[in-house]
Each structure stands twice: as C-alpha cells, then as structure tokens.
Amino acid sequence: MKKIKECPVCHSVKFTNYLSTQDYFLSKEPFTLSQCEHCGLVFTNPRPEDVDLASYYNSPNYLSHHAAGFSVLRWIYQFLRKRNIRWKYRLLHSFIPKGKILDVGCGTGEVLNFFKHKGWEVRGIEPNEKARLFATEVYDIPVADEPGLLNLPAESFDVISLWHVLEHVPDLNRRMTDLKKLLKPNGLLLIALPNLASMDAKYYGKYWAALDVPRHLYHFSPDSFLELAIRHGYKLMNKIPMKLDAYYISLLSERYRRRCCTYLRAFIVGYHSNRNARRDLQYSSMIYILKK
Numbered sequence: 001m002k003k004i005k006e007c008p009v010c011h012s013v014k015f016t017n018y019l020s021t022q023d024y025f026l027s028k029e030p031f032t033l034s035q036c037e038h039c040g041l042v043f044t045n046p047r048p049e050d051v052d053l054a055s056y057y058n059s060p061n062y063l064s065h066h067a068a069g070f071s072v073l074r075w076i077y078q079f080l081r082k083r084n085i086r087w088k089y090r091l092l093h094s095f096i097p098k099g100k101i102l103d104v105g106c107g108t109g110e111v112l113n114f115f116k117h118k119g120w121e122v123r124g125i126e127p128n129e130k131a132r133l134f135a136t137e138v139y140d141i142p143v144a145d146e147p148g149l150l151n152l153p154a155e156s157f158d159v160i161s162l163w164h165v166l167e168h169v170p171d172l173n174r175r176m177t178d179l180k181k182l183l184k185p186n187g188l189l190l191i192a193l194p195n196l197a198s199m200d201a202k203y204y205g206k207y208w209a210a211l212d213v214p215r216h217l218y219h220f221s222p223d224s225f226l227e228l229a230i231r232h233g234y235k236l237m238n239k240i241p242m243k244l245d246a247y248y249i250s251l252l253s254e255r256y257r258r259r260c261c262t263y264l265r266a267f268i269v270g271y272h273s274n275r276n277a278r279r280d281l282q283y284s285s286m287i288y289i290l291k292k
C-alpha cells in the first residue's frame, strides 16, 4: 500500500480522515479516504501501489461502470449505455459539429464507433487489452495502450473525452498536462466525474457505489475538480448533469447496503438527488467541459 504524503491538487500535507469504507465490488478489503484541509480534495489513502492497481479490475463483470453479477442490472446498464451514446454525441456536437476526437479509457469503443459513423476522425486509449483488441478488430478503431498517449502528435485533437476515467488515473497532474499538449488551441476537454457533494453521496456515505475504492483514487466535488482544472490553465465552459447516474449509482449503493426493496429505495433516492440538485446543482455525476 502507498501512503499519500501530499495533496495531488494543492500539495498541502495536512489531511483529515474523511470516511472508512470497503471495496464492495471485488476484494472486500477496507479502505480509508482522506480530505485535504486546504483545497478539500478527498482521495483514497493509503491506496494500492500503482503496479497492484490492475488486480482490482480483475473481474469478468467489470465494465467501466461495474454492472456486476445480476442480470437485470446488466440489462439496465446495456440499455442506458445505448441511450447514453446518442446523448453524448448530441452533447459534443452542440460544441463542435465535426472534428478529431480522442477518447481516453474508451473501453470496447462503442462511443467512438458512433462518432466515426457521424464522420468524426476517432482515436482511443484503453489500458484493458481485451477491450482494446475488441475496439480495434470489431470497429476498426485505432486504440493504443496508456503509454501510447505519449506517442500521439501534439495539438492534434479538437476534443478529448474522459467518461468516468480521471478518478482512476494514478498520476493526475501528469495526465492533465499530457492531455493539454494533445489538444488543439481552443480544443475541448470533456471530463465526466461522480460528485461527492451530491445528495446521494451524502445519503449513502460509505455505501455510495461511486466511491468504488480502490479503483477510484480521487473523489471530486465540483469545487475540488475545478481547483485542479484551473491550476492546469483550463477554462470552464459548461457543467452538465448526468441525471440517470443518480438512479444507477443509488441502485448499486442499495445492493451494497443490503436492505429490502432495493429498486424502490434506489428510485426514491435517485429522484430526490436530482430534485435537490435543481437547487444546489450538485448532481450525482457531472460533465465538465473545459477549454484549453
């Protein structure tokens, strides 16, 4: 295990204990979260050594949003994923009609394949070898492993997207710097993240499924994420809610909490989380559109 000695965002060395939880998805190991006293970032601490992190993804059921076991949940996941792909396309299309996109953590490449059919030039980065080969062979999309990020030409992308990916990346600052180099001037960086300041996060506490320790190394709120983005010289263009995530994350959280009436409870919490967020804008997951 690796103890974090300084805050990855503001470099302060003063932390408080935030929460004790466990890896409900896979290993069942306990983990604790620390909060930086200066900038408020919450992070998994201690966390597995970088070389050991891959073993926490060793499940045949680990999709990028962990629809484990349970066939109804997997069905919901697949249904929402198809709807989400069209929604993601429309969202980006509203900022840039057509161009060159890099999806980091592209998985099996479904999103990129949709963009490709709409005339975009697409590339992907994906650490999981099986997913990478699937995207390459089935969709004929150029997808490289993570070190391949450094071989891409500078200032070559109109858009770089990370859909629920940045919270998994060990070297946060290095990644933010590398992505900035790859963006064209005025290019857009799209980052989707769970929101620790959402109502469902507060309600579920240690059972909140989007903590997903130790795979999630950072647990951002809009404030702590924007602190990071601004330090790297990005400008915030827009913040967009992902309202369906409130229901999906609540459903997984209810399963971890093991109480009765899972679906009903998840629906009620998801609904209240979204309704609450109409006032305070703290949706369960948020998309940040940043400009270089």
Ligand SMILES: [Zn+2]
Pocket: 007, 008, 009, 010, 011, 012, 036, 037, 038, 039, 040, 041
């Ligand atoms: Zn800090």
